[in-house]
Amino acid sequence: MLVSVTLALVTPWNVDEWSLSSAQSARPTALDAVERAVDTVLAGVQGVALGEVSPWERESIAVARRLRARLDSFATAGDCRRCWLQRAHCVCVDCPTIAWREPAPLRRIFVLMSHKEVVLAVDTAKLVCAAYSNRAVLVVGGLGCQPLWDEMVASLTAGTAAILYPSDDAWEIDDVFHGEDAPRDLVVIDGTWSQAAALHRRLPPSAPRVRLPADTLADIATNGRQLRHHPEMWREISTLTAVSAVAAKLDLHPDRPDALLRYQAIADAAARRQLGPVRISEKRRARAAQ
Numbered sequence: 001m002l003v004s005v006t007l008a009l010v011t012p013w014n015v016d017e018w019s020l021s022s023a024q025s026a027r028p029t030a031l032d033a034v035e036r037a038v039d040t041v042l043a044g045v046q047g048v049a050l051g052e053v054s055p056w057e058r059e060s061i062a063v064a065r066r067l068r069a070r071l072d073s074f075a076t077a078g079d080c081r082r083c084w085l086q087r088a089h090c091v092c093v094d095c096p097t098i099a100w101r102e103p104a105p106l107r108r109i110f111v112l113m114s115h116k117e118v119v120l121a122v123d124t125a126k127l128v129c130a131a132y133s134n135r136a137v138l139v140v141g142g143l144g145c146q147p148l149w150d151e152m153v154a155s156l157t158a159g160t161a162a163i164l165y166p167s168d169d170a171w172e173i174d175d176v177f178h179g180e181d182a183p184r185d186l187v188v189i190d191g192t193w194s195q196a197a198a199l200h201r202r203l204p205p206s207a208p209r210v211r212l213p214a215d216t217l218a219d220i221a222t223n224g225r226q227l228r229h230h231p232e233m234w235r236e237i238s239t240l241t242a243v244s245a246v247a248a249k250l251d252l253h254p255d256r257p258d259a260l261l262r263y264q265a266i267a268d269a270a271a272r273r274q275l276g277p278v279r280i281s282e283k284r285r286a287r288a289a290q
């Protein structure tokens, strides 16, 4: 009972609504903009010969078709559009919206996601959009007709956005997001390491890159692993965990500094319940034994 009362106090909307499937499906989520883009791309394909479109448009059409099929089966299954888990494992009541302090050093977070991550149960970046619902938006790589993509690129080109990416020339994040001329938006890339690298190459090279300090990485690498694994420990850090470290560095919600990190644990546990035990490949088992 105490938990329910606490949630009600910190949540801008009524938590009870999330237990009502009709209210839940009607509530706006980050997926809505993606679905609109998918439908716009596919509507524009009618009567168009694929041989006549540019490679970029061809990719967009292919991505839209794959997403349409996946979103249709997602809708048929009736999974939660906010946390992308089955209704029986939905974590939304335990992961309500987190408000930022005002004024905040950030205006928006663009979650730039590989299309292969969209509606995956093990993806964690969707919770960034859910937790920061009025601040974080979802953009899908390779998909056209996304006004939010245009806004993201415009902000990067104008120098008002930085990209969280550990390139050699990246600045430490708290050296960049301070002062009057500081960028106001942050782009975070979500996908496997190779997907993230491919998405990163498409972003304006002139935009500043920022990274988390080495001590922060070492700390969260040992405490905030995700379900998928990589031989290099820092590459195992999920998008959600990285954003929670950014939130701590920039003091975005000082009254609940660990809230987003707690969501990671809640979402991981729910995904494991839904998917069953993590399967470790023979290759990885052999590597771990070395």
Ligand SMILES: [Zn+2]
Pocket (backbone or CB within 6 Å): 080, 081, 082, 083, 084, 085, 090, 091, 092, 093
């Ligand atoms: Zn949910």
